[in-house]
Amino acid sequence: MIAEFGHQALISILSHLFFIALAWWxxxxxxxxxxxxxxxxxxxRVLFIFLSIVIGSAVSNFFLDYxxxxxxxxxxxxMIM
Incomplete structure (x- = not known):
């Protein structure tokens, strides 16, 4: 169970970093x-970094929720059966 949380955390971190980098690009x-x-x-440049974080995090959250x-x-x- 705890290992599953570790995997989920790793996937979340990598997803956020990937989508922030994609938004920056x-x-x-x-x-x-x-x-x-x-x-x-x-x-x-600072504004672009903030925009990248906001857009990338929103897309990553959507991806992770999905x-x-x-x-x-x-x-x-x-449950039905």
Whole structure:
């Protein structure tokens, strides 16, 4: 039982890191130079990091919830029978 929690934690960490990196990669396609005020590059990078974390975490949570629900779905049919 405890080992299962360890596996779930590892999958959650890897999922979050993967989707945050994917969000960072996708945000690189935005031409944000037009939106910047002069000499605020560091602030724009921090904003992109925060956006990557928010988007990546939301997508990862959706993925992990979907995975959990798909694992719990067979339990519905066991209760009926």
């Amino acid at each position: 996708a945000l690189q396609s935005i031409n944000y130079e037009k939106l910047l005020r002069g000499n605020h590059v560091l602030q724009a 995975l959990l629900w798909s694992q719990q779905l067979p339990l519905l049919f066991q």
